[in-house]
Each structure stands twice: as structure tokens, then as C-alpha cells.
Amino acid sequence: MSDWLSSTWEANWRSFQYFNLYRLVLAGLFCLAILFPHEWTARLNLMPSLLLFGLTGAYMVATIAGLVLATHWQHGFNRQLSAQMMVDIAIVCSLMYLAGGVSSGLSVLLLVSLAAASLVGRGRLVLFYAAVATVAVLLVQSYGIVAQGFDQASIVQAGFISAGFFATAILARLLGQRVMVNEDLARRRGVALDNQIRISQRIVERMQDGVLIIAKEGVLSRCNPVAKNMLGLSSDDQAVLLASCAPELAGALQVWESGGNEDGLLFCGAEGRDLRARFERTPSSDGEVLVFLEDVGRIKEHAQQLKLASLGRLTASIAHEIRNPLSAIGHAGELLREERRGEMQERLLRILNDNVIRLDRIVRDILELGRQNRAEPELLQVGEFCANFVEHFLATENLSPDIVLLKASGPQNICFDRSHLHQILWNLVSNALRHSTKGPGAVRIEVLGAQGEGRVELHVIDDGPGVPETVREQIFEPFFTTHTQGTGLGLFIARELCATNGASLELMASGSGAHFIVAGRNDTCQLSEPNGVRAAN
Numbered sequence: 001m002s003d004w005l006s007s008t009w010e011a012n013w014r015s016f017q018y019f020n021l022y023r024l025v026l027a028g029l030f031c032l033a034i035l036f037p038h039e040w041t042a043r044l045n046l047m048p049s050l051l052l053f054g055l056t057g058a059y060m061v062a063t064i065a066g067l068v069l070a071t072h073w074q075h076g077f078n079r080q081l082s083a084q085m086m087v088d089i090a091i092v093c094s095l096m097y098l099a100g101g102v103s104s105g106l107s108v109l110l111l112v113s114l115a116a117a118s119l120v121g122r123g124r125l126v127l128f129y130a131a132v133a134t135v136a137v138l139l140v141q142s143y144g145i146v147a148q149g150f151d152q153a154s155i156v157q158a159g160f161i162s163a164g165f166f167a168t169a170i171l172a173r174l175l176g177q178r179v180m181v182n183e184d185l186a187r188r189r190g191v192a193l194d195n196q197i198r199i200s201q202r203i204v205e206r207m208q209d210g211v212l213i214i215a216k217e218g219v220l221s222r223c224n225p226v227a228k229n230m231l232g233l234s235s236d237d238q239a240v241l242l243a244s245c246a247p248e249l250a251g252a253l254q255v256w257e258s259g260g261n262e263d264g265l266l267f268c269g270a271e272g273r274d275l276r277a278r279f280e281r282t283p284s285s286d287g288e289v290l291v292f293l294e295d296v297g298r299i300k301e302h303a304q305q306l307k308l309a310s311l312g313r314l315t316a317s318i319a320h321e322i323r324n325p326l327s328a329i330g331h332a333g334e335l336l337r338e339e340r341r342g343e344m345q346e347r348l349l350r351i352l353n354d355n356v357i358r359l360d361r362i363v364r365d366i367l368e369l370g371r372q373n374r375a376e377p378e379l380l381q382v383g384e385f386c387a388n389f390v391e392h393f394l395a396t397e398n399l400s401p402d403i404v405l406l407k408a409s410g411p412q413n414i415c416f417d418r419s420h421l422h423q424i425l426w427n428l429v430s431n432a433l434r435h436s437t438k439g440p441g442a443v444r445i446e447v448l449g450a451q452g453e454g455r456v457e458l459h460v461i462d463d464g465p466g467v468p469e470t471v472r473e474q475i476f477e478p479f480f481t482t483h484t485q486g487t488g489l490g491l492f493i494a495r496e497l498c499a500t501n502g503a504s505l506e507l508m509a510s511g512s513g514a515h516f517i518v519a520g521r522n523d524t525c526q527l528s529e530p531n532g533v534r535a536a537n
Contacts, residue, residue: 013074015120016081020067022116023088026109027060030095052098059091081121085129088113093136101141101150102158110137111168118172119179130169134162210275210293215286218242218250230275230293249277253289266296273297322363330356377415377501379522382447382456383408385418389425390445397433402440404429408447412456413522420497421518424505425460427490428516432462435514439463449522458518467507467514475507 034048034056066084089110096106110133118126141158144150204211210227214220220242223233231246243250252265256279265277274296282288333352336345383406390404414421429443436442446459467475478492491505498505503520 012120013070013077016077017067017070019116019120020063020070020084023063023084023113024060024067027056027063030056031060052095055091055094059087062087062091078121078125081117082125082129085113085117086132089129089133089136093140096137097140097144097148101144101148101154102137102161103151103154107137107158107161111164114165114169115172118169119176121173121176126169126173127166130165133165137162137165208298209295210291212242212291212293213282214242214253214289214291216288218253220245221288227291227293230273230295249291252277253279253291257289322359326356326359326363330360377417379413379415380418380421382412382414382458385421386425386445386447386458389422393426393429399433400440403433403438404443404445405441406445406447409449412447412449414456414458414520415522416501416503416520417497420501424494424497424518425458427494428460428518431490432460432464432514432516435464436462437464454521455519456522458520460516460518461510462513464513466510466512472507476505 034052062084066080066087069080092106092109092113096102096104099106114126114129114133117129121129137158138155141150141155145152145155204224207224207226210224210230212220212223212227218241220240223231227233231249233245241250242253248268249265255265266274268274276294276296278292278294280290280292282290330353333349333356337349337353386406386408390406393399394401394404425445429445432443442463444459444461446461448457448459449455476491476495478489495505498518498520501520503518506517506519508515508517
């Protein structure tokens with residue numbers, strides 16, 4: 001046996017147990033033959049005697065002991081196998097001597113034992129067993145010729161039988177090696193297949209797209225967690241009809257199987273998600289179909305992020321180039337205003353100055369996008385923070401104290417960067433004030449504990465006409481504005497700052513006026529990296 005095969009060989013205790021069972025049956029047959037003599041036992045001179053009972057009894061005891069050891073004490077495989085083979089050689093040779101030598105045919109039993117030992121054994125031990133059996137048979141036959149008058153020509157038959165021992169041992173050993181190589185190959189391939197299955201399962205589970213396997217007759221065989229989330233399936237929805245849990249998808253599958261709609265299907269999944277389904281046949285014998293679900297909203301969001309990233313790099317570069325000449329234009333306009341000129345010149349200079357201020361504000365907002373860093377959150381007392389903000393805002397804008405009202409329901413904390421929250425509130429309140437009636441209570445700031453555990457909400461509400469339905473989807477896009485003096489970056493920056501702090505900014509439906517909600521955590525300050533900030537940088 002090669003070194004590689006020897007190093008990978010493992011004791012085959014199960015086969016050894018079967019070998020001992022065969023020997024136990026053989027010992028039982030010998031006992032029955034002695035207890036109930038027959039014509040063939042008389043012809044072999046195996047008549048009941050004390051010696052014969054002793055041999056068969058010893059063989060029975062040795063066989064039972066070998067079976068018990070192989071079953072309950074699986075140590076020293078080679079030693080156990082060698083001991084049982086020596087017992088077989090001794091018992092069979094003794095019985096063969098009593099039956100008249102090799103002419104009795106009992107030596108065939110040694111061929112079976114050698115073949116079995118060669119299949120379950122290892123290395124050159126099987127040749128050792130054959131050598132011991134050969135020496136034993138030749139000695140018994142030689143002694144029989146001398147002491148019992150066996151036919152002298154039978155020594156040639158004993159030689160042929162001995163050659164058969166070696167031939168049997170060698171052939172069985174080669175066969176055993178081939179079986180062991182195939183078993184090892186099958187084991188290694190099984191391990192590789194199991195590893196590949198585990199890796200494939202993990203890949204499918206981690207995929208951002210949903211994957212479903214549809215068996216024949218539209219039965220949902222398996223699906224990954226993303227697909228369950230997209231379709232709103234429970235963990236028990238396995239081996240069920242696709243039509244019962246996703247009827248739209250089942251209908252599209254039928255259309256696709258009939259040869260139509262190769263581009264997939266757009267449909268609405270759980271929680272109002274826009275999904276696209278693609279179908280693909282598998283080469284499996286069961287004719288299963290793969291269904292790939294894509295979140296169209298996520299794809300659009302990713303495309304928007306790429307667009308914003310490119311736009312951010314472009315606008316930041318342009319802003320740096322514009323700021324210096326813009327400062328020069330503004331400075332020149334200030335110098336011209338110091339000279340005495342007519343009314344027409346004064347009006348033109350005011351127009352020039354107003355547009356310079358507007359351009360400077362746009363450039364400042366664009367550069368602010370590029371300077372957004374990771375938040376440094378802290379637990380803020382929302383009521384106290386908002387009270388200070390309202391006081392500062394009213395003083396800066398020179399407004400009446402009753403225009404902006406604050407309502408806080410008990411002490412609430414929020415995990416937020418102080419400067420970021422100040423900038424968000426300033427943008428929201430400024431927009432609300434611009435579109436409000438500017439009367440008493442025109443803008444309201446309300447602090448509420450959210451229904452979800454660990455959340456707090458800041459509501460900014462105005463009494464203006466509200467946001468038209470036609471522009472609600474665009475309100476947070478960069479450079480979108482309905483005000484002639486606006487930059488279109490205020491709400492976009494506010495939402496990005498909320499994302500930086502692990503919070504959210506939403507526009508709620510309202511019967512009158514605009515209603516914005518900032519929702520953040522009030523317990524821990526664990527933040528996620530915002531996609532928008534990364535894109536802007």
C-alpha cells in the first residue's frame with residue numbers, strides 16, 4: 001500500500017464486525033455438524049469426540065470475544081485482526097488434520113478468511129497472514145504424511161493451495177486498495193460538495209436580490225431571506241403554491257413559461273416596494289425555475305447616489321473656481337456704490353449686489369456639501385435645545401416672539417450632533433416661515449415621543465398652503481426649489497445631515513401647511529455611514 005493510502009487509511013470496524021459474524025456462523029455450523037452427524041461429516045472423519053468438541057468450543061468462544069471487542073472496544077485494529085486470523089489458521093488446520101489433510105477441502109475456509117482479512121486489513125499484514133497459513137498447511141500435511149500415512153502426493157496439492165493463499169491475499173489486497181481509494185475520493189468529493197453547498201447557501205442568503213426556486217406545478221421550493229422580506233413571506237411559507245403567497249408573480253411565471261414577457265415583470269411587493277422579477281430555467285432533472293427579484297427602488301436609489309456623487313464632485317470644483325471672481329465682482333460693486341451716481345445706476349448696482357449675494361449663498365451651500373464630516377453625536381435635551389434655538393432664530397431674524405411656537409411633551413433626549421441639529425432646524429423653520437402667513441403661531445415646533453421604542457420626533461409645521469402633490473417627490477432633490485431666491489440645497493442638506501446622525505427626515509401628508517418630521521434615537525448613539533455624505537464627498 002502506498003504511503004499516501006496508508007496515511008489516509010482508517011480502520012474499518014464495521015467490515016471487521018461483519019467478518020466476525022461470518023466466523024460466528026461458521027463456528028455454529030461446525031457445532032451443529034458435530035452434534036448432529038451426517039454422511040459428509042462421517043466421510044471427513046469429523047465424528048463427535050472430546051478433542052473436536054474442544055476445538056469447536058474454543059473457536060466459538062474466540063469468535064464471540066472478537067465480535068464483542070470489535071463492537072465495544074475499538075482499539076488496536078491490527079492486533080485484533082491478527083489475533084482472529086491466527087485463531088482461524090489454528091482451528092482450520094487442526095480440523096483439516098482430523099479430516100484427513102488437504103483432501104478434505106477444509107482449506108477453502110482459509111481462503112475466505114484471507115480474502116476477508118485482505119479487504120479489511122492494511123499493508124503487508126495480509127501477506128503475513130498468507131505466509132502463516134501456508135506454513136501451517138504445509139506442516140500439517142507433512143506431519144500427516146509422516147504420522148498418519150496421508151497420501152504423499154497430497155503435498156503437491158498443499159503447495160497449490162498455499163499458492164492460492166498468496167494469490168487470494170494479493171488480489172484481495174489490490175481490490176481493497178482500489179475500494180479504499182474510491183471511498184477516500186468519494187469522501188473528499190462529498191466534503192468539497194458540502195463546502196460548496198454551504199458557500200452557495202451563504203452567497204444566496206447574502207445577496208441583495210431575492211432568489212426563489214419554483215418546482216413543478218408552481219410550488220415554492222426554497223427562497224432566500226431577501227425574497228421573503230420583499231414578498232412579505234413568513235418562515236413557514238415553504239413548499240407552498242406560489243399562487244397562494246404571490247399571485248402576481250405566479251401569473252407572470254405562467255406567461256413566461258408560455259413564451260412571453262422575457263423582460264420580466266414589474267409589480268408591487270411587501271410594504272409597497274417596486275419589484276422586478278426575472279425568470280431562468282435550471283438544468284436540473286426536476287425542471288426547477290429560478291426567480292430573481294430586484295428592488296427597483298434600491299436600484300434607483302443607487303443610481304441617484306452615483307448621480308449625486310458625480311454632481312457633488314463637479315459642483316464643488318466649479319464652486320471653488322467661481323468664488324474668487326465672484327468676490328472680485330462683489331468688491332467692485334461695493335466700490336461703485338461709494339460713488340455718486342444717478343437713480344438708474346443705483347438700481348442696477350442693487351440688482352448686481354443681490355445676485356452676488358445669492359450666488360455666494362449657492363457656492364457656500366455647495367461647499368458645505370463637500371465639508372460634511374462624520375457626526376459627533378451627544379444626548380441632547382430636546383426641549384431645552386429647541387427653546388434656545390427658537391430664541392436665537394427669532395433674535396437673528398428680528399421676528400415677533402409669538403410667530404414660532406414650541407411645544408414639548410415632557411423631557412425627551414435625542415442622540416444628535418449639536419451643530420447638525422441646529423442647521424437642520426434652521427433650514428426647516430426658515431422654509432416654514434417663508435411659506436407661512438407670518439402671523440402668530442405661523443410656525444410650530446413639537447417634540448413628541450415616537451410610538452416605536454427608543455425614538456423621538458421633532459415636528460415642524462407651518463400654516464401655509466403646503467407642498468403641492470406634483471412636487472412632493474422632488475422636494476428633497478438637490479437644486480430643486482420653488483422660490484426665486486432659494487438654492488434648492490437646504491432640504492437636501494438637512495436630510496443628509498439626518499442620515500449622518502442615524503435619523504430620518506420625512507414630509508408628512510397634511511391638510512393645510514407643510515409638515516416635516518425629524519425622527520432620531522433617544523437612547524444610544526450608534527450611527528451608520530450615510531450614503532449621501534459619501535456620495536457628496
